[in-house]
Amino acid sequence: MTRAISLHDVSKAYARGVRVVDRLSLDIAPGEFLVLLGPSGCGKSTVLRMIAGLEEIDEGLLFLDGEYGNDLPPSGRDMAMVFQNFALYPSMTGRDNIGFPLRIEAPGVDPRARVDATARLLGIEDLLDRFPAQLSGGERQRVAMGRAIARHPSAFLMDEPLSHLDAKLRSRLRAEIAQLTRDLGVTTVYVTHDQAEAMSLGDRVAVLRGGVLQQVGSPRAVYSLPNNVFVAAFIGTPRINLLRGVVRAPLDGAMTISLGKQFLRLPEPLCPDHRLLRVQQGREVIVGLRSEAVRIAPGFTGPRAPGTASRGTGPAPRGPGRAPSGGAVRPGESALTGLVEHVEFQGHEALVHFNTGSRPAVVPELEAPCPRPGRPSRRRRREGGGSVLDRLRARTGGSRAGRDVPGEPAERAQPQPVPSGPRLPGDLVVRTTPDIRLRHGMQVPLLVDIAHLFVFDRHGERICPNPAQLPDLDE
Numbered sequence: 433m434t435r436a437i438s439l440h441d442v443s444k445a446y447a448r449g450v451r452v453v454d455r456l457s458l459d460i461a462p463g464e465f466l467v468l469l470g471p472s473g474c475g476k477s478t479v480l481r482m483i484a485g486l487e488e489i490d491e492g493l494l495f496l497d498g499e500y501g502n503d504l505p506p507s508g509r510d511m512a513m514v515f516q517n518f519a520l521y522p523s524m525t526g527r528d529n530i531g532f533p534l535r536i537e538a539p540g541v542d543p544r545a546r547v548d549a550t551a552r553l554l555g556i557e558d559l560l561d562r563f564p565a566q567l568s569g570g571e572r573q574r575v576a577m578g579r580a581i582a583r584h585p586s587a588f589l590m591d592e593p594l595s596h597l598d599a600k601l602r603s604r605l606r607a608e609i610a611q612l613t614r615d616l617g618v619t620t621v622y623v624t625h626d627q628a629e630a631m632s633l634g635d636r637v638a639v640l641r642g643g644v645l646q647q648v649g650s651p652r653a654v655y656s657l658p659n660n661v662f663v664a665a666f667i668g669t670p671r672i673n674l675l676r677g678v679v680r681a682p683l684d685g686a687m688t689i690s691l692g693k694q695f696l697r698l699p700e701p702l703c704p705d706h707r708l709l710r711v712q713q714g715r716e717v718i719v720g721l722r723s724e725a726v727r728i729a730p731g732f733t734g735p736r737a738p739g740t741a742s743r744g745t746g747p748a749p750r751g752p753g754r755a756p757s758g759g760a761v762r763p764g765e766s767a768l769t770g771l772v773e774h775v776e777f778q779g780h781e782a783l784v785h786f787n788t789g790s791r792p793a794v795v796p797e798l799e800a801p802c803p804r805p806g807r808p809s810r811r812r813r814r815e816g817g818g819s820v821l822d823r824l825r826a827r828t829g830g831s832r833a834g835r836d837v838p839g840e841p842a843e844r845a846q847p848q849p850v851p852s853g854p855r856l857p858g859d860l861v862v863r864t865t866p867d868i869r870l871r872h873g874m875q876v877p878l879l880v881d882i883a884h885l886f887v888f889d890r891h892g893e894r895i896c897p898n899p900a901q902l903p904d905l906d907e
Contacts, residue, residue, distance in 0.1 A: 434462040434619045435497055435510070435586035437483060442492030444478050444643075452478050453643045455492070465613055465620045467634035469627060471666070475643035476623045477591055483621060484513050484589050512580035513589040516596065518572045520564040520579075527551075527560040530578045537583070550582040553612070570601045581612075587619040594629065606632055627667050631655070639663050661793075661892035664720050670783055670861050672886075673721040676791040679712040689719060689887070693789030696766045699882055705897040709887060712895070718793045720886030723783065723863040729767075729877035768878040772870045773858040782866045785858030786876065792859045 437460040444453040453475040460466050468476040481487040483494065485506035494501045496509065512533075520529050527547055534543035551557045556574050564572055573593060580588060590609075594602045610633050613620045624630055630637045631651040638648040639662075647659040658664035664672050677689040677696075687702060687709065688695045696719070698706045709717075770786030862878065870876065887896035 434617060436460065436462045436495075437587065437619065437621070438493075438495040438498075439479070439483075440493040440495070442479070442482065442489055442494065444475070444482060444487060444490050451643055453482070456640075456643070456645050457492075458638060458645065458648065460619060460621065462619055463617045465610075465622065465633060465635045467630040467637045468621065468623045468640060469625070469630040469637050469666075470640035471625055474640040476625075476640050478643075479640075480513075480589050480591055480621060480623050483587075484511055485509050486513075510586040511589055512583050512585035512587075513591065514573075514576055514580050514593045516592040518564070518576045518596075520572060520576060522564050525561050525563055526556065526567070526575045526578075529564070529575055530560075530582050533579060533583050543582070546582050546584075547578075550578045553581065554578050554608075569597050570605060573597065573605065577609075577612075581616070585618065587621065588613065590620065590622045592624055593622075595624075595626075602626075602629075609633065628669065631667070637667075639666065641666075657894075657898065658720075658886070659894055661718060661720070661888050664886060664888070664894075668722060670723050670863070673723070673726075673860050674793040675719045675721070675859060676793045677717050677719045677887075679709050679715060679717055681710045681713040689717070691719065691788065691790040694768050696768075696880060696882065696885070698766075699764050709896055712887075712889070716890055717895070718888040718890075718892070720888060721860070721880065722884060723861050725881045725884035726768075726860065726862045727879050727881075728784075728862065728864055728868065729879050732877055762879070764882050765879045766882055768860075768880060770858075770860060770862075770876050770878050772872055772874045772876060774872070775870055777866060780866065782864050782868065782870075784862045784864055784870055784876075786860045786862060786878065787858045788860050788878075790859045 439456055439458045441455045441457055442453060443451055443455055445451045456475075456479060458466075468479060470476050478487060482489050485504060485508075489502050496504070501509065521532065524532065527544075530550060531543035531547045534541070534546060547560070548557075551560055554574050554577065556571070556578060559567060559571055559575060562571075564575070567575065576593070593609075594605055597605065606629060609622075622629075622633060634651060636648060637651050637654050639646045639654065641662050647654055647663050649657075654663065655667050658667060661674065665674065675691055677691050679687070679689055680695070681687045686700060687698045687706065689698070689709075698709075768788055770788045772784060773787050774785040776783040776785075860878075885896070886894060889895050
C-alpha cells in the first residue's frame with residue numbers, strides 16, 4: 433500500500449515569529465519519489481518532520497490519502513523515516529535494530545522472517561550479527577534503511593541519508609535507493625542539499641528557499657526552464673553563467689543585449705519570447721547561459737600572437753553577428769571573444785574559464801539561502817559597520833570612501849549586484865572536449881546559442897523564455 437500526501441498553505445514558525453516554512457502547497461502522488469532540494473536552513477527538513485508528525489503544523493492543512501492528518505500522531509501515519517545520523521541503537525545488533533519497530537508494533541509476533549527478507553533485499557545478511565560500532569558508514573546506513581523497509585510503510589521519509597558518506601559510496605547508494613524505491617513502489621520524500629542527488633533520484637524536484645517553494649517539476653524541467661535566478665544558480669554543474677546586461681531595442685535596428693565590452697545579437701525575425709524583451713529597453717537584466725550553451729568556434733587551431741592581451745583586460749568589442757575567424761556562425765548563434773583565464777581538466781571534459789569583459793551578476797539578495805525580511809541582525813550590523821567611528825559617521829550622514837551616504841536617492845541606495853568572496857577566474861565557463869589545447873591569455877572565438885539564453889529581470893524573475901506572466905510596464 434502506498435500513500436498520497438498533500439500540503440495546503442502549510443506554515444511553521446519558531447521563536448520571534450520567524451517563519452521557516454511559509455504557505456507551502458505541494459501534492460505528492462502515490463508511489464512518487466519527490467525530492468525536497470535547497471540550501472541549509474531553507475526549511476526542507478522541517479517540511480519532512482511535519483509530514484511525519486514530529487513537528488506541529490502552525491497553519492495550513494495536511495491530507496493523507498485525502499483525509500485530514502494534522503492531528504494524527506506519528507504512530508498513526510504509517511510512515512518510516514531514515515535519519516541523517518543513522519539513529520541506530522549501539523547496544524543492539526543489526527538484526528535487533530531492524531526488528532525493533534516490528535516488536536513494538538506486534539509484541540507477540542516473531543519478526544525474524546521479515547528481518548531476513550529485508551536483509552536479503554538489501555544484501556546485508558552478513559551484517560545482522562554485528563553491532564553498529566563494527567560497521568562502516570555505508571553499512572550502518574543500509575541497516576537504518578532496512579529498519580524502515582521491514583515495517584512495510586505506506587511512505588518513506590529520508591532526511592539527507594547520504595550526507596555523512598564519501599563521494600564514491602554516495603554515488604553507489606544513490607543507485608541502490610533509486611532501484612529499491614522503484615521496486616517497492618512506495619511514496620518517498622527525500623530531503624537533500626545536493627543537486628546531483630536530486631537530479632538523479634527524483635521523479636520531481638521541489639526547490640525551496642527561505643521556507644518558500646520556488647519551483648516544482650521534473651529534473652529536466654527545473655534545469656531547462658528555471659523560474660528565477662535562485663533556481664537557475666542552484667541547479668546545474670558547473671553553475672550557470674550569470675552576466676549583467678542591458679537590452680538595446682532600436683526601432684530601426686537589430687535587438688541586442690549589451691554585456692559591457694561585447695553584446696549578443698538576437699536573431700531575426702524575433703521569436704515571441706524575444707519580442708517581449710522590447711519592454712525592457714534600456715533596463716538592466718541578468719543574462720543566464722549554461723556552460724553547454726556556448727561553444728568554441730569550429731576551426732580554432734591555437735593561440736594568437738603573444739602579447740595581444742594581458743590579464744585583467746577584456747577583449748576588444750566585436751560587431752554583432754560577425755563570424756569569428758576560423759569558424760562559421762550557425763543560425764541562431766551570436767559571436768563573442770574570450771580570453772582564457774583558467775582550464776579545469778575533468779578527464780572526460782574540460783571547463784574553460786573565459787574573460788569576455790562582461791560583468792558577473794552575483795546578487796546576494798536573490799541567491800542568499802535564508803532571506804529574512806526586516807532589519808539585519810545586530811551581529812550583522814556590527815560586522816558590516818566596521819569600527820565604532822565608522823558607525824558614528826554613518827549615523828551623522830558621513831561615509832567612508834566608496835560607500836553610499838545615507839539619505840541619498842533610492843536609486844543609488846539600492847543594492848547592486850557585486851561579487852561576494854574571492855574573485856573567481858573569468859566571467860564565462862564553457863564546457864568543451866578534453867583534447868583541446870588552451871593556455872592562459874589565449875584569445876578564443878566563441879559562439880552563443882541564443883535558443884538557450886535565459887533573461888531575468890532585476891528582481892530575478894525569468895522573463896525569457898516563456899515568462900509565467902507578462903512583465904510589469906510600470907516598473
